[in-house]
Amino acid sequence: MRLSQLFALCGTSQPLTDDPDILSVTADSRRAGPATLFFALRGVKQDGSAFIAQALSQGAAAVIVDHETAELDAATPVIVCPDAKHLLACMASALAGPQPSCIAAITGTNGKSSTADLLRQLWVLQGHRAASLGTLGLISDTDVPPPPSLTTPDPVSLSSTLAALADKGVEHVALEASSHGLEQHRLDGITLTAAGFSNLTRDHLDYHLTLEAYRTAKLRLFEDVLPAGGIAAVNADMDTETSAALKAIADRRGLKLRSVGQNGTTLRLIEARPTPSGQILRLALHGKELSEITLALPGRFQADNVMLAAAMCWNDDAEALEVLSLLPHLTGVHGRCERAVALPNGAAAYVDYAHTPDALDCVLSSLRPHTAGRLVVVFGAGGDRDRGKRPLMGAVAARMADLAIVTDDNPRTEEPASIRSEILAACPDALEIADRRSAIAAGLEALKPGDILVVAGKGHEQGQIVGTEILPFDDRLVIRELAGAA
Template identity: 90%
Template sequence: MRLSQLFALCGTSQSLTDDPDILAVTADSRRAGPGTLFFALRGAKQDGSAFIPQAISQGAAAVIVDQETARPDSAVPVIVRPDAKHLLACMASALAGPQPSCIAAITGTNGKSSTADFLRQLWILQGNRAASLGTLGLISDTDVPAPPSLTTPDPVSLSQTLAALARNGVEHVALEASSHGLEQHRLDGVTLTAAGFSNLTRDHLDYHLTLEAYRAAKLRLFDEVLPTGGIAAVNADMDSETFSALQDIAARRSLKLRSVGRNGTTLRLIEARPTPSGQILRLALHGEELPEISLSLPGRFQADNVMLAAAMCWQDDADTRQVVALLPRLTGVHGRCERAVALPNGAAAYVDYAHTPDALDCVLSSLRPHTTGRLVVVFGAGGDRDRGKRPLMGAVAARMADLAIVTDDNPRTEEPSSIRSEILAACPDALEIADRRSAIAAGLEALQPGDILVVAGKGHEQGQIVGTEILPFDDRLVIRELAGVA
């Protein structure tokens, strides 16, 4: 495809002295080759313009940069475009081929993975071929290879994966949209039919610096990525500033706003009554109360995730009740409030991905009604990430748990003891056990009849990042081994 055609497909034009044939696009100079359009982008750690000579030497047909830079002495055109990240996503999509016809993206601090998986399950229960893509990887019944393990993959990998799913007959896909991915325009080449917003609490301030910048990145999904007239499903119980901004965007862009939660108007949660195996929900649909729904998922926040998934599922309002009727058939998501073991004395141990103050609060408060005894939590905080949330997580554990054990999460290149000390500053009565396996063992040994143990922070992860090395570690498997049920 000619470079001029790619610009036209992205809805823009560019004056060109040369119009080469483009076979592929990339922002990785190592992948540049004959017929490649190389995007030299500024990143957090490196400036792509430094790799222009390498890309050209490997046969790149043209280069797009996002800032004025020293032009190499070459016949290859070097084009300056401030919207280079947007163009990379759009051109990658154009070259990859048609995408599934129904794609929904979910953003929010917490709940993205569960909501995406619940939406995938609902589509399958309706008889559709469906997939989900995000933190848990690519989940589908096809042999399409998974893209790199990021919550939101790079735009080239993302477009290629979506096109491959479409070629394999998958027409429904639920995507997780991270704040990083949205700010870096990774989803700009995806044609969405719906978008969801679960909540917004403190996270990723090591990258965004302020909560306002973090919010703005999330809102891009609705203000710029979701097409005019698309479905916008939101949790009405989120902070008022974010919800108000979403209402304004929906009104201005004629989005079909569907709100859920205790304050929702589309699906309103009247009551969530815990049971030994899950919860009973009383819901109102557009103000009309529905028959009680039995949900085999513990945790109040799971009700929010399920309602958000349902609100993104139906296209025609006539299908609303049919979608809601499928909710009792949903199953739990790996690493999300997942029961790892039930002990003979009635105690149980759960694993959860909670690694923010709000997520930790949610999982502890949600499981409290399910215990007749004490609530025990084992948790830590990730290294090389937002340090400000560490004492906040400690404060949550001190307030919500009967026994807190602070251990290592993924310390990465930070000194683990320093991470733990920042948490312990807000929960001085907690036990400190550095080794995660030993901490989990201590939590299990402390369980009395009716108690619940929550091992938080890593959820589905199968490795622990210490320094730059990933060591095998799966919280669920460790719990089962220590409990003698592996």
């Protein structure tokens, strides 16, 4: 495809001194070659313009940069486009080929992975071939290889994966839309039919710096990515500022706003009654109370995830009751409030991905009604990430748990003891056990009849990042080994 045609497909034009054939696009100079369009983008740590010479030496047909740079001279065949990140996503999509016809994206601080997988399950229960893509990787019944392990993959990998799924007959895909991915325009080449917003609480301030910037990045999903008239499903129990912003965007762009939760108008939660193996929901659809629904998922927050997934699933309201009738058939999501073992004395141990103050609060408060005895938590905080949330997580554990054990999460290149000390400042009565396996063992040892242990922070992850090395570690497998259930 000619470069001029690619620009036209992206709704723009550019004066060109040459119009080469383009077969691929990349922002990685190592992948540049003949008939490649190289995007030299500014990143957090590196400026892609420093790699223009390398890309050209490898045969790149043309180069796009997002800013004027001293690396350029009059002889360098480059095009300056301030919206280069947007163009990269659009051009990657155009070159990859047709995508699935029904794509939904979910954003929010917590609940993205669960909601995406629950939506995939609902589509499968309806008889569709479906997939989900995000933190848990690619989940589908195809042999399509997974993209790089990011919550939202880079736009080239994302478009290629979606095109490969469509080629295999998968027409329904649920995506996680991270704030990083949205701010970096990774989803700009995707045609969505629906979008969801689960919640907004403190996270990723090491990258966005302020909560306002973090919110703005999330709102891009509805402001810029979701087409006008698309389905916008939102948790009505979110903070008022985010809720008001979403409503204003929906009104201005003609989005089909569906609100769920205790304050929802589309799908209202009247009651969530815990049971030993899950919960019973009383819901109202557009104000009309429905028959009770048995949900085989413990944790109050799972009710929110299920309602959000359901609201993204039906195209028009005539299909709503059919979708809601499928909720009892949903199963748990790996690493999300997942029961790892049940002990002979009636105690149980769960793993959860909770790594923010709000997520930790949610999982502990959700499991409290299922606890006949004490609630024990083992947790830590990631290194090289937002330090401000560490004492907040400690305060949650001190308030919510009967016994808290502070351990190492993914310390990365930080000193692990310093991370733990920042947490312990807000929960001085907690036990400090640096080694994560030993901390889990202590948590299991402390369990009495009817107690519940929550091992939080890593969920589905199968490695622990220490320094720059990833060491094999799976909370769920460790729990089972220590409990003799492996």
